[in-house]
Amino acid sequence: MIQITEGSIDVSDVLASVADQKAGASVHFIGTVREEPGIKGLRYEYYKGMTEKLLCEIVEEAKKRSPLRKVSVVHRVGWVPIGEVSVVVAVSSAHRHEAFEACRFLIEEIKQKVPIWKRNLPVVPITGVILAGGRSSRFGSNKAFATYEGIPLIDRVVNVMSPLFQKLVIVTNNPAEYERLHLPLLRDLEPYKGPLGGIYTAFRQTSNDTLFVVGCDMPLLSEEVIRKIIEQGKGADAAVPVWENNREYLMALYSRRLLPLFGRFLREGRLSLRGLCGEVNNIVWVPIDGKLAWNVNTEGDLRELEATDVIGPL
Amino acid sequence: MKVRLLFFSILRDYFHESEKEIEMDEPVQARTLFLSLFKDSRLACQFLRSTRFALNNEYVAPETVIRGGDELAFIPPTSGG
Numbered sequence: 367m368i369q370i371t372e373g374s375i376d377v378s379d380v381l382a383s384v385a386d387q388k389a390g391a392s393v394h395f396i397g398t399v400r401e402e403p404g405i406k407g408l409r410y411e412y413y414k415g416m417t418e419k420l421l422c423e424i425v426e427e428a429k430k431r432s433p434l435r436k437v438s439v440v441h442r443v444g445w446v447p448i449g450e451v452s453v454v455v456a457v458s459s460a461h462r463h464e465a466f467e468a469c470r471f472l473i474e475e476i477k478q479k480v481p482i483w484k485r486n487l488p489v490v491p492i493t494g495v496i497l498a499g500g501r502s503s504r505f506g507s508n509k510a511f512a513t514y515e516g517i518p519l520i521d522r523v524v525n526v527m528s529p530l531f532q533k534l535v536i537v538t539n540n541p542a543e544y545e546r547l548h549l550p551l552l553r554d555l556e557p558y559k560g561p562l563g564g565i566y567t568a569f570r571q572t573s574n575d576t577l578f579v580v581g582c583d584m585p586l587l588s589e590e591v592i593r594k595i596i597e598q599g600k601g602a603d604a605a606v607p608v609w610e611n612n613r614e615y616l617m618a619l620y621s622r623r624l625l626p627l628f629g630r631f632l633r634e635g636r637l638s639l640r641g642l643c644g645e646v647n648n649i650v651w652v653p654i655d656g657k658l659a660w661n662v663n664t665e666g667d668l669r670e671l672e673a674t675d676v677i678g679p680l
Numbered sequence: 681m682k683v684r685l686l687f688f689s690i691l692r693d694y695f696h697e698s699e700k701e702i703e704m705d706e707p708v709q710a711r712t713l714f715l716s717l718f719k720d721s722r723l724a725c726q727f728l729r730s731t732r733f734a735l736n737n738e739y740v741a742p743e744t745v746i747r748g749g750d751e752l753a754f755i756p757p758t759s760g761g
Contacts, residue, residue, distance in 0.1 A: 397761050411688060413753055418736040441714065441760060452761050473761060481734070481753070483689040617747030631721060 367438040368421050370412065370645035372517055375440050380454040384436040389458035394447045394467040395473045397453040399446050407447035409529045409589075413481035417441075423460035424475045428457075431471065432464040439467055439472060441482060445525040487529065487589075488520070490596055493574035496523055497616065498538040498582040499565040510541070514585040514668050523580060524549065528589050535572060537564040560637045561616055566628040574622075581616035583661045585671060591658045595619055603648040615639035617659050681697020681705075686750065689756045707722075710735065710752060711742035730757050 367383040377396060384392050399408050416664075425437050435458040436487025446452050455472045459465040476482075498510045498520060510520035524547055527534050536544050539558070541551040552571045556563030561581070568577055578596060580587060591607065596619060605619040616639075624646065631642050643649055661667050686699050686720040695717070704713075718724035733740050734753040746752055 376700065411692075413755070413761075414732070415751075416734055417754070419737055477761045478758065479739075480760050481688065481755050481758055483756070484759045484761075485689065588698075590692070590698070594696065670761060 367440060368418065368425060368485040369440045370414075371440060371442055372415055372420075373442075373611065374552050375454055377451055377454055379454050380438050380440050383438045383625070384456040384458040386435040386458050388460060389435040389465075390460050391462035391465045392456060392458035393462070393469040394457075394607050395455040395469050396451055397473070398451050399414045400450050401448050404489070406489070407445060407449070407450070407488070408452070408527060409445050409509075410441075410452065411483045411485055411486040412441075412443045416481050423481065424472060427475070428468045432468055433457045433465060433592045434468055437468070437472070438568050439476065441476070441480075443482065445528050464559070467488045478585065481656065484620070485529075489532050490530060490578075491532050491574075492576045492595075492619070493568070493572045493577045494534040495568040495572075495577050496520070496527065496534070496536045496549075497543060497561050497579060498536050499557070499564050500532045502569040509662065510563050510582040511543075512583075512662070512668055513663060514662075515672060519585055519662070520544070520582045522585060523582055523587055526589055526592070530589060531578065533572070535568060537567050539545070550581060554631070556632055558588055559632060560639075562628060562637050562639055565620060565639075566625075566632055568629065569620075569622060569625045576622070579616060579618055579620060580663060583663075584617065584659065585662065585668065586658050587617070591617070591654050594654065595652045595654050597649050598652045601648075602650040604643055604646050606643060606650055607654040607659055608651045608658070609654055610621055612656060612659075613640070613643075613651070614659040614661075615643060616661075663679050670671060682758075683748065684751045684754065685713075685717075686751065686753035688753070691731070691754050691756055694727070697760055702703060704746075704747075704748065707745045707747045709742070710740065710744050710746055713752065727756075745757055 396497050433666045436457045457465045459576045467588045477605045513516045534550050535550045539554045555567040599619040605624050607614050684701050715724045725745050732755040735757050747754050749759050758759050
């Protein structure tokens with residue numbers, strides 16, 4: 367078993383995969399993300415095209431060096447919280463000596479050669495807000511749980527956002543659906559008032575002066591673009607990305623100074639974020655690559671996106 | 681001719697992007713191409729010392745010639761595990 371996975375590793379599965387009647391020994395290396403001051407976990411970045419190929423080459427090399435029965439390597443990528451397993455190497459052989467040696471060889475080679483990087487970037491002192499309150503009327507079912515490359519959209523967004531923000535919350539009308547994500551869930555104070563109501567809820571139920579708000583339907587959301595918007599939006603009342611003739615109000619930064627304006631819009635029954643931002647003087651428009659803000663409206667959008675070659679590391 | 685460049689880890693942070701496509705007039709060594717991306721030549725040399733090159737998913741020497749259609753990745757010191 368040689369695998370790169372974005373989800374958690376089932377360690378017992380990996381260990382079972384090297385079981386062999388002719389093996390008298392099996393040796394396992396299990397790497398976990400350890401606790402260190404100021405971090406919530408690590409993000410593993412990797413070079414998709416090359417990583418699996420190199421892992422296979424390293425395993426072949428280990429087999430050439432000594433007689434082994436079975437070898438498995440599983441590496442997790444993306445966001446890995448403290449205490450969770452990032453890598454498992456399992457080797458079985460007739461006698462213990464070869465298994466010990468091969469296991470050591472494998473993990474050292476992996477660290478040295480395989481294009482995977484631990485990232486521990488500073489956490490920004492802002493609250494991240496994921497809006498998952500929509501009815502996804504065009505989509506038919508809850509968009510948050512539609513999958514892109516096998517992973518629910520909401521999980522992708524959480525994976526990108528978790529390492530970045532001091533605090534991350536989800537605003538939703540259906541908290542029960544999101545419990546498994548272990549994040550604070552804010553019930554929409556203004557149900558079905560769209561994103562404007564969701565942001566209002568987040569301001570009312572969190573204490574941070576600045577919120578970074580995203581929708582739950584952006585399969586290509588990236589850490590860089592979020593950092594760029596935050597960086598350029600310093601001191602502004604709002605920072606919204608722009609490209610060509612588009613603006614994305616749901617990948618944007620909003621200051622608590624706008625809370626009265628949100629309140630007024632809701633009272634007046636005006637639910638357009640675009641309209642609201644039109645009344646903000648101190649707003650920064652941040653040019654970005656529009657691809658990264660691409661959001662999905664139909665299941666077909668997702669399948670089409672999977673079929674095109676959108677490259678780029680996690 | 682077009683070449684696709686990939687940036688990871690510290691290089692990705694430095695250039696604020698993970699990939700880009702460039703247009704070249706003639707084949708050029710991977711190292712030369714890498715150095716030409718920097719404005720600050722001292723910094724470029726520093727990065728060069730710790731960067732490996734991967735051409736179409738294969739580690740190659742810095743002198744390797746890059747041609748149209750190639751994918752060239754710059755690989756900073758890895759830290760998997």
